Amino acid sequence: MSVHMTLWPFNRLSRGQQVAVVALLAIAAGALVAPQVYAFGSDGDATVKVVEVNGMIDSSTSQQFEDELRDARHNDSVEAVVLEVDSGGGQPASSERMYTAVERTTKEMPVTAYVDSIGASGAYYAMLPADEIYVSPSSSVGSVGVTGPAPAPTGPSEGQTAPDKGSLHPDDDRAGTELIQEMFIDSVMEQRGDKIDLSREEVAHARTYYGTEAVDNGYADQIGTLDDAIHHAADSAGVDSYDLEFNRSESSDIGILGLEATENGEVAIEDSGGSSINPYQPQLIAPEVWHHEVAPQLPDSDAGATVGGDQQ
DSSP: OOOOOOOHHHHTSOHHHHHHHHHHHHHHHHHHHSOEEEEEOSSOSEEEEEEEEESSBOHHHHHHHHHHHHHHHHOTTEEEEEEEEEEOEEOHHHHHHHHHHHHHHHTTSOEEEEEEEEEETHHHHHHTTSSEEEEOTTOEEEOOOOBOOOOOOOOOOTTOOSTTSSSOOHHHHHHHHHHHHHHHHHHHHHHHGGGOOSOHHHHHTOOEEEHHHHHHHTSOSEEOOHHHHHHHHHHHHTOSSEEEEEEEOOOOSBOGGGEEEOTTSOEEEOOOSSOSSOSOOOBEETTTOSBTTTGGGSOGGGGGSEESSSBO
16 A cells, blocks of 8 residues: 655755654654543433444454443443444454454443444444444445455465365365355344344345435434434433543554555455465455455456445
8 A cells, every 4th residue: 555645845844843743743643543531421420431443443443342341341330332333344353352242241231333434344243232223324334244355276285185285275265254254144133133124145245225224124223323322322221310431542444454444435455565464364344345256256466456336
């Protein structure tokens, strides 16, 4: 991935001014990365905690998320949790950890999810156990699919004497992706239950829906705002007077293996440049990009292209 910067105004500054600008940028960058806690309230005895799911989901994201929900469960003043979701997904294992954390939390207090811009694929999976899902009308929701680069064709390894020797076969890669896909679909059908108005086959198409469509087909429950989700969580907990705790953090939209989420949920997939990282890493990323049914049909040269709803 290349980044283009215009340095002309910066070059016209004196050396001292340049140092000051760099220092200010460093401070600003630190402020974006570090979690920040904001408390608002009415001197109530109860607290509704708002936890973000923001940007690409990876091990760091899931660890912070798990810590936040664990703190909520161990804090006697926290009566409900609201998940503020703005993510197109990420790593399956990390999404699954977040799913488990949400499920565990729902057993102790009400959990409401809210999607403002995008809550899809791995992010949608993570919030599935929530008691209620609120979405904005134009948000992108769903994309119950698994994506990944097409495995490069490989011949038999020299000296290979048994099926389980040598490198992993592309068919094994594809089977692993399809297994994750089936587990994802199972979770949707289980958690949404009779709320969902789609067949299993329709869910498997991995479509992304606007918020209004998601409410109609059962992927979400209500059209509303973050305030609506907060009020619903408080009502579900039976509290009238409560404090609000916001845990704000800005996570990077850059994922592993050159996967980069863009503002509209598309994903840029770039050549890893010979990285030693396993080149086949399934991802729960939305919208319907590089679906496992499409990826094997693409030529290797397309690995450096940006793909999304339309081929670019």
